[in-house]
Amino acid sequence: MKKYLLSFALILCSLTSFAQTTYEKIMTEKIAKLEACKTPEEFQTLANDFQRISEKEKDKWQPLYYAAFSFIQKGRVQMREGKMQELDITADQAMKYLTSAESLADNAEIHLLKKMAYSLRMMVNPAQRYMTDGAKASTELTAAEKLDPDNPRIALIKAEDMYFTPEQYGGSKTKGLEMFKLALEKFNAYKPKTALDPNWGKSEAEYFISQPVK
Structure with a gap:
């Protein structure tokens, strides 16, 4: 009986290790693609990929983080292209994933992306939003710096x-x-x-x- 229990435990460990290795391999491949993305559409596709990973890996904050980061990068391209009125939607999509990520982990990286999302929203109308979204961005940056200076x-x-x-x-x-x-x-x-x-x-x-x- 002890031999069977040991064998079962070894099989379980092997399956867990394989699943973890597969997850890390997929994530590594997707993260590498962030450097190659240039257009809003490419970042949107990558955000969708990270979302699908997050649905399977519900206890991990990184897929949610990278989904949000993909949206923020999408927003930065939109800003360079002068598509300022699209930034609210893009920032809100990023913030949705960041809120979920923050429920799993509270770290400087998440707060920094929240800062970047609020900054995107502010850029829609800096004069009007400096005291609202600008202030929220500053608060998130301060929180990030306290956690990891x-x-x-x-x-x-x-x-x-x-x-x-x-x-x-x-x-x-x-x-x-x-x-x-x-x-x-x-x-x-x-x-x-x-x-x-x-x-x-x-x-x-x-x-x-x-x-x-x-």
């Missing part, structure tokens, strides 16, 4: 804010460039907790550092 993505987003904010509102391309350099230093020293935890942003910091200040 050495997180390089926090430094990256702060650098972006400084770089793109007009000087009359406190921004500075010169200061932003220095902050991108600080972010890159943090990227070089920071190690994600797991292979599936967020690890994006370093190439963006490198890109801005390589650009001449105008």
Whole structure:
């Protein structure tokens, strides 16, 4: 009987290990695609893929996080294309996944994406929404920084804010460039907790550092 119990336990462990390995392989493949996506449609497709994974892996926050991140990246492309009136819907979709992710984990990465989602909403009408969505974005950034002050993505987003904010509102391309350099230093020293935890942003910091200040 002990032999049968041991065999059953070994089989169960093998099946669990296989399922975990399959999940990690699929997630790794999808995460890698984030770098290649260029259009809102490509990011939408990837968000749908992460949603399907989250429906199977109900106890894991990362698929929900990456679904939200895909929507935020979609929104950033829409913003560059001048499709400002579409940002509310895109930000709301991201926030839906972030709310679900936050019910499973409370970490700096989730708060940072919430900051980015509120920032997208603010960009629809910055003058009107600075005191509402802008304030919420600031609150989420502060929460993220308290949880993980050495997180390089926090430094990256702060650098972006400084770089793109007009000087009359406190921004500075010169200061932003220095902050991108600080972010890159943090990227070089920071190690994600797991292979599936967020690890994006370093190439963006490198890109801005390589650009001449105008």
